[in-house]
Amino acid sequence: MSKELCKLKKELKSDLREYILLVNQPRFVCQKCGRAANDKKNVCSPVKLTGKL
Numbered sequence: 704m705s706k707e708l709c710k711l712k713k714e715l716k717s718d719l720r721e722y723i724l725l726v727n728q729p730r731f732v733c734q735k736c737g738r739a740a741n742d743k744k745n746v747c748s749p750v751k752l753t754g755k756l
């Protein structure tokens with residue numbers, strides 16, 4: 704699965720288990736949508752999460 708999570712809507716409900724696997728250890732956050740993901744390829748405008756703000 705290499706879709707951008709930002710674009711998922713309905714799919715989220717049916718693939719919730721798969722979705723959880725993509726977001727359970729987020730390292731990137733989408734600057735545009737605010738969605739977090741393990742992999743930068745799963746959000747449309749990834750920014751790396753760091754411990755600090």
Ligand SMILES: [Zn+2]
Binds near residue numbers: 734738
């Ligand atoms: Zn996005």
